[in-house]
Amino acid sequence: MNKPINDISIVIIAADEEYAIQKCLESINRLPLINSEIICVDSSRINDATFNAMKKFSSQRDDYKLLKIIGTGNGMRSVARNEGFKASSKNTIFFIDGDIEINPQFIIEAIAKLKIHDCVTGDLKELWYDSQFEKVKKVIERRWPIPKEQKLFFTGGIFAVKRDVLLHSGLFNESMRCEDIELTLRISRLGYSIIQLPTIMGVHHTIEYSNRKRVVDFIKIQHGIYRGIIIRNNLFYPLCLFQFLKTESSFLWGILFYFFSLIGFLWWGPLFLFVSLIFFALDMLYGKVKRKDWFHRIYLHYITPVHILKGLFFCFKLPQPDYKVQLVNTLENC
Structure with missing residues (x-):
């Protein structure tokens, strides 16, 4: 039996991930949580399947909040993360995406490491699916195989962080994509420590990265410009x-x-x-x-x-997203 997980806010963001969100929520249900909370944030644009799965899940728990983000703009993932954080109340925040099936052992180890460090991430097992999410095309047992704990200067969107560190860093930039990288680099520049554990954080259920539609979407939004901005912001670091x-x-x-x-x-x-x-x-x-x-x-x-x-x-001022937020559990507008 897993050791109880105490005093943590788990923030799950998802957008049109109905094929994977159920696996994520089922893994949440298996967590031995005590005095903790789960905040799900949906920013889907195509349909309500992801939102409906989250809403059904909310009826099964009393430690759960569901937020619905309605809006447009490149920074909607940042908005979802920020609004999830604002709805949280615990001193440890664990950010995950809705296509991650969580490994409880990582959360236990991350909470212990946060007594010394400020931000903790780990490894991922990857399952790459076809475009219809019907067939697994590739299994990657470890995305970032490392033999032991190591220091990082940035990480992706799956990490545990202290509440006061996040507040001091200024939260996620809502005009940015690659918002996780941009934020954690900022955290490092402020002198906080980020570490990566060799422990698997969970299973990532995703469409393969070379999927033609996925690549075309990245080209349309010019995804690389955000990496250029990140390079410029860190030239003196x-x-x-x-x-x-x-x-x-x-x-x-x-x-x-x-x-x-x-x-x-x-x-x-x-x-x-x-x-x-x-x-x-x-x-x-x-x-x-x-x-x-x-x-x-x-x-x-x-x-x-x-x-x-x-x-x-050339990109020095990016547009801010236009959105509104609804706390679905109580049908109150935030």
């Missing part, structure tokens, strides 16, 4: 910047490709463009040998770098 560039290294190929293509064109003229095309073809051929999706490879190596440069040099 070399340790933070180095770790970020190390984990996001796939776009460096494209930046080097464009740089040397431009220099070659200026020095040797249009003939050098032919050399650039040869390098492009070799990159595609190498991807094929490694069984990488060609469209996803073009996105990572040649489209994302353009968006990153745009964010780095």
Whole structure:
């Protein structure tokens, strides 16, 4: 039997994740919670299936709050996280996405580590599905395999954090995507400690990252511009910047490709463009040998770098999302 989990706020955000949210909620039901609370935040735009699953779950528990976010804008995930935090009351906050099936052992270990550190994350097991969420196409036992605990300067959206640290850091930036990375880099810059445990936080049920529709959606919203903004914000923090560039290294190929293509064109003229095309073809051929999706490879190596440069040099003021929040349990508007 698992050790009781005491005095924690679990904030779950989800948007049109009806295929995975049930697994997440079932894992929540199995947690041995004492004096704790669960806050679910739905910001779905396509249909109400995710919201209905959350609402049904609310009837089974008395430690549960359900928020509905209605609005538009690139920062809706940030809004969902912030509103979930504002509805919480405990000193330890655990943020997860609605497609995560939680491992209770991680929460127990994270709470213990937060006596020393300020923010704790872990590893994930990944199940990649087809676009209809009917078939598992790939299983990754460990997404970030590490032999022991290590210090980080940023992390993704699944982490436990002290309440006062989050307040001091200024919460999630509601004009940003990559809001988890942006916030945790800010936490590091303020001098707080972030650690990663080798413990699996849970099972991530998701559509494979190279899914064509997923990639097209990222291109449409110019997802890379937010990474460019993150680079600019951390230019004078070399340790933070180095770790970020190390984990996001796939776009460096494209930046080097464009740089040397431009220099070659200026020095040797249009003939050098032919050399650039040869390098492009070799990159595609190498991807094929490694069984990488060609469209996803073009996105990572040649489209994302353009968006990153745009964010780095041109995006200084992003629009704020327009939204309203409803506390569904009591039907009160927040």
